[in-house]
Amino acid sequence: MRIRCVAIDDEPLALELVKEYVSRFPELTLIQVFDDAILGKDFLIEQDIDLLFVDINMPDITGLELVAGLEKKPMVIFTTAHRKFALEGFELDAIDYLLKPIDFERFSKAIRKAIDYFGFRTKPVTQNQExxxxxxxxxxxxxxxxxxxxxxxxxxxxxxxxxxxxxxxxxxxxxxxxxxxxxxxxxxxxxxxxxxxxxxxxxxxxxxxxxxxxxxxxxxxxxxxxxxxxxxx
Incomplete structure (x- = not known):
């Protein structure tokens, strides 16, 4: 089963980078990207997705506020250009935080964690669990x-x-x-x-x-x- 993804960031270049990185993983399908956080949130309310890439520091609504306001939360990988935002005390079950500029090796590590977690939460507990x-x-x-x-x-x-x-x-x-x-x-x-x-x-x-x-x-x-x-x- 492929992991359905959405990316939200007010920086077009950041979105292009996420699109390019995601394309390297056959397990992922990028459904949509948004440079408007409000439109992105409306889409998430209407659609079921598995993984969200979202920038923390955006106008109108922050990535933290966006995720906190979702009733049904997907897996989340936050992105930010400011290290201090990665330490905000929100209980949002983030898979990971990526600091910009994001290099592929660090992005890959976050994706592998998301893939493992997706498999973990969609399977029952078994004796062979590792x-x-x-x-x-x-x-x-x-x-x-x-x-x-x-x-x-x-x-x-x-x-x-x-x-x-x-x-x-x-x-x-x-x-x-x-x-x-x-x-x-x-x-x-x-x-x-x-x-x-x-x-x-x-x-x-x-x-x-x-x-x-x-x-x-x-x-x-x-x-x-x-x-x-x-x-x-």
């Missing part, structure tokens, strides 16, 4: 399931601790919500505040789980069945 996407730092972040060590629940956020990066990924999601995205049988809830990757468990002593990294996490009484399944028959 990755998930979460929203973090104003964009969608792809996470390889093999790199997840454990997930820590906070009040409104979760921290996803990974083996290949020094800092956890922080995202606005509950432990219940993230567990629904993970393939069954590979991750276990062990506490009201923790989910662990079963493959990262080194040993269990009493009601504590020792992970391969050396991190020790408690197992609460509610999740005693996790300990039971590790006990020999």
């Amino acid at each position: 990755y998930i996407f979460v929203r973090s730092e104003y964009r969608m972040v792809k996470i390889d399931l093999k790199t997840i060590e454990y997930i820590e629940g906070l009040e409104d956020y979760i921290k996803i601790h990974l083996t290949d990066v020094p800092h956890p990924v922080l995202t606005l999601l509950s432990l219940k919500g993230i567990l629904e995205q993970l393939p069954a049988g590979q991750f276990s809830r062990i506490h009201r505040s923790y989910i662990v990757s079963d493959t990262k468990v080194k040993s269990i002593l009493k009601k504590n789980v020792l992970l391969q990294s050396g991190v020790t996490l408690p197992v609460s009484n509610t999740y005693q069945d996790f300990i039971d399944k590790w006990q020999p028959d």
Whole structure:
């Protein structure tokens, strides 16, 4: 299935560049381009598209306001000539932010992420699933399931601790919500505040789980069945 795209930018040269870049990807179909944000928004309200390229700093309405006003939001890649706009605190599920002038290598990286995310959200969770996407730092972040060590629940956020990066990924999601995205049988809830990757468990002593990294996490009484399944028959 091809990904239906629309581009909105008040700079004609920027639109031409997006058109040329998009043409290099057989997975994409550019349905329409607009140099008028209001007309572009009206089109998006009437039509179903999969991916939107939109400039942030435009007259009449900004790209952020345009996307925020859409009831049905497509995947979004924001473009901007000003780095500060990429840090605006809007919860808009952006796939990525591209700084102008946009080079093809950086554009290609954003497109590959969009293609992966499109496949991820159109398929059910399976045992063969290799990755998930979460929203973090104003964009969608792809996470390889093999790199997840454990997930820590906070009040409104979760921290996803990974083996290949020094800092956890922080995202606005509950432990219940993230567990629904993970393939069954590979991750276990062990506490009201923790989910662990079963493959990262080194040993269990009493009601504590020792992970391969050396991190020790408690197992609460509610999740005693996790300990039971590790006990020999």
